[in-house]
Structure formats: structure tokens, C-alpha cells
Amino acid sequence: MKFEGKMAKRLETMEENRNKLVAAARKAFADRGFAAASMDELTADVGLTRGALYHNFGDKRGLFAAVVHQIDSEMALRAKEIARLADGDWQRLLAEGEAYIEMALDPEVQRIVLLDGPAVLGDPSKWPSQNSCLAATRQTVSTLLERKVIKPLDEEAAARLLSGAALNAALWVAASDSPKEVLPKAIEAFRAIASGLLAVDQS
Structure with a gap:
């Protein structure tokens, strides 16, 4: 049961991170366009690392596709x-x-x-x-x-x-x-x- 609880919590955190990244990227891409949007600034703004971006979306293009x-x-x-x-x-x-x-x-x-x-x-x-x-x-x-x-x-x-x-x-x-x-x-x-x-x- 503890393992299931940890897994559920982990999945919930991953979903929260995805949502944070998409929301931040949406604003960055709207304000600056795809080419000028900085992934370092974007991840820092939501308190995440570039590793979280790569883990969830693969790369900048993958994040853009989600947006x-x-x-x-x-x-x-x-x-x-x-x-x-x-x-x-x-x-x-x-x-x-x-x-x-x-x-x-x-x-x-x-x-x-x-x-x-x-x-x-x-x-x-x-x-x-x-x-x-x-x-x-x-x-x-x-x-x-x-x-x-x-x-x-x-x-x-x-x-x-x-x-x-x-x-x-x-x-x-x-x-x-x-x-x-x-x-x-x-x-x-x-x-x-x-x-x-x-x-x-x-x-």
C-alpha cells in the first residue's frame, strides 16, 4: 500500500510539473515566440530544472507541441x-x-x-x-x-x-x-x- 501511495504521489507531482511547464511555456511562446523563448528562464520561473523539461517533453519542440x-x-x-x-x-x-x-x-x-x-x-x-x-x-x-x-x-x-x-x-x-x-x-x-x-x- 505504501508503494502504491508513493507511486500515486509521484504521478501527481509529474502531472503538476507538466502543467506548470505548459502554462509557463504558453506565456513565453506568446510573448517572445518559439525561437526567442528561453528554456532556462522558463524552468527557473516555475522552480524546475531543465531535466524536468526533458523528462516530460523531450525537448523545447516537444514542449511547444504540447502548448x-x-x-x-x-x-x-x-x-x-x-x-x-x-x-x-x-x-x-x-x-x-x-x-x-x-x-x-x-x-x-x-x-x-x-x-x-x-x-x-x-x-x-x-x-x-x-x-x-x-x-x-x-x-x-x-x-x-x-x-x-x-x-x-x-x-x-x-x-x-x-x-x-x-x-x-x-x-x-x-x-x-x-x-x-x-x-x-x-x-x-x-x-x-x-x-x-x-x-x-x-x-
Whole structure:
């Protein structure tokens, strides 16, 4: 029993350390960007060693991946919450995509997920957090296909193209010199592209 208690305590401490490192890294990456963020300063700020960072995440890139995963997952949840307020499955699909694009104006999302993210971690469509976004879109597309709201297309293809359109629109907004000016153009084009899937005009 003592051994089990020690193991439980050790796991709890490891989880606390992970959470501390992710929270500190999130702030550092948002403030200074991936390249300029100092891992020595970060670990010192939370009273841990670089050894704790390496043990939990492998390296700076691994810690960055954990931060991106956390923020990207939060973005997906936020988009779903906004979409729930929309009237009907089709409007929900549009609202979710538009909400994701609009989050490109959030400084933390912009710098960590949309600017540094692809540069450090590669193709965003392959990130685990993007897979959960895709799964949600696929579910909505499936419902729309069953109800014959959209054309009889391949479910996976339609879901991937819609998710890709929203992601690339967000990347464009984040990378532009005038994100606030680009945003309405991106949303208008996203709606136009998505509406091409409709079996009848419901836009």
C-alpha cells in the first residue's frame, strides 16, 4: 500500500510539473515566440530544472507541441460552443468554420498556433488536435448528407476540404499585414466555397 501511495504521489507531482511547464511555456511562446523563448528562464520561473523539461517533453519542440495541442483543442471547443447557438446543422457548420477563422485575430492563437506552429511542427493538418476538429466536421457533414442538405459527396472528402478551407483561411489572416481587413474577405470566401456543397440554396 505504501508503494502504491508513493507511486500515486509521484504521478501527481509529474502531472503538476507538466502543467506548470505548459502554462509557463504558453506565456513565453506568446510573448517572445518559439525561437526567442528561453528554456532556462522558463524552468527557473516555475522552480524546475531543465531535466524536468526533458523528462516530460523531450525537448523545447516537444514542449511547444504540447502548448499548440492545448490551444488548438481550446479553439475547437470554443468554435463548437459558438456553433451550438446557430440555427440548424448547416448554419452550425458555417458558424464553426467562421469562429475558427476569427480566432486568428487572437494574439496568442496567431503567434503560437498559426505562425510559429507550422514553422516548428510542420503541416497543421497532421497535428492530433486538428484530427479532433476534422472528426467534428465529419460528424456534421454526415448528418447533412443523411438529410440531403448537401450534395451526395464522399463524407471524408467534404469534411477534409471544409476543415482545410477554415484552417488555411485562419493561416492567411494570421500571416497578413492587416488581419482585421483580411478577416471579412476570408469569411466571405469560406461561406461561398462551403455553400457550393448545398443540394439546394440554403445560404
